[in-house]
Amino acid sequence: MSLYAIGDLHFSTENPKPMNIFGDNWDNHEEKIITNWREVVGDEDTVLVLGDTSWAMNLQEAKADLDIVKALPGKKIFIKGNHDYWWASLSKVNAMYQDDDMNFIQNGYFTYGDYAICGSRGWLCPNEVKFDENDMKIYKREVMRLEMSIQAAVNAGHQNLIAITHYPPTNDELEESEFTKLYEKYGVKKVIYGHLHGKESFDMGLKGIRNGIEYILASSDYLDFKLVKVLD
Template structure:
């Protein structure tokens, strides 16, 4: 049974290992593809590893809200999750928009290494809190949102968040509620959303999200909004260092 001392978060790891490697034996020329180099993320997995090892202990928890692996198939993604599994702590993952290897919650839960959990439209318990998760989606009002193609996904993801929080409220009505999304629940272009409405309805106190990088990360809305503490935890925005939440 886990005894959580601290809760951390870091998303958008964007790993791409092509075989199993030990934490301290990575050869960037042979062991990993490098799709993030074009964004200036040079050997970013080393930075994640080093910061993680300095901060996270074996009985801490790390929330990882999506865009974990570039893999297309699970046979590729397993190397990235095996690498994460070697790091200390309990890891709780939820999907992003680049989880191409993810087709079945049941199958991925059966395949994940020990110490890694997967939540999507449901929740898990972390000490005195419940953590509910789903992917989220682009918001009406955002520049890249297209009503004809995005509305259905947006509504479906809002429904999945509601399912997760309804179950959490039913089972653990007195516990603090934390939400992990991949997409932000509001942006400077979309100052309200169904995600925010649902979180307010269920008394969520903290929402972490990723997805926003570079200039968009500078514009991310963070801090308390309508009683909910919003935090961007995309790894580059955190300088590749897990952020302590609790």
């Protein structure tokens, strides 16, 4: 049994949207992801899907993309990304997928062995380039939602915590944020996120160990469209 992660699948079955505007490495990226997933993931494994799963604008359109993921091996745990417009209602998503293989985090958590998987979408962190009053409102709301998820796990007695978000936990200068403070407050073991695309953006993502917490960037193009193993 192993735990894997990947973000930014950007599937677009119903309304094809080429991703190679971000580079030729995105050519046939869906096939690359699916092939690697089948090669490394077993039925007893779990995959963390870190947002921007589908370009669909509504749940019915997204079903074709979600069904592709459902058909792949392993249990899946999803969080919402900034482009997941189809994820308007958790109750409707859960009603469409009423089984243990498809799980969607919103204020709650799921377990993997001795670990609790907590998460939220996250948001841009305060910076000098692009951050306004509306960003601050969303930022504070996402910090609150993430803490609700973590507290739910802690209140249930879980001590080994993994946090997943779509957005990075810091700004482009890798400065402390309310997210990193939250992780340190609760002693989170690992933080896994996506969202960043292209080499310049990759350099703006916090990676490795900081203050006892491991930060893992898992956007699909950063991983060369392969899943990263988080735990055995």
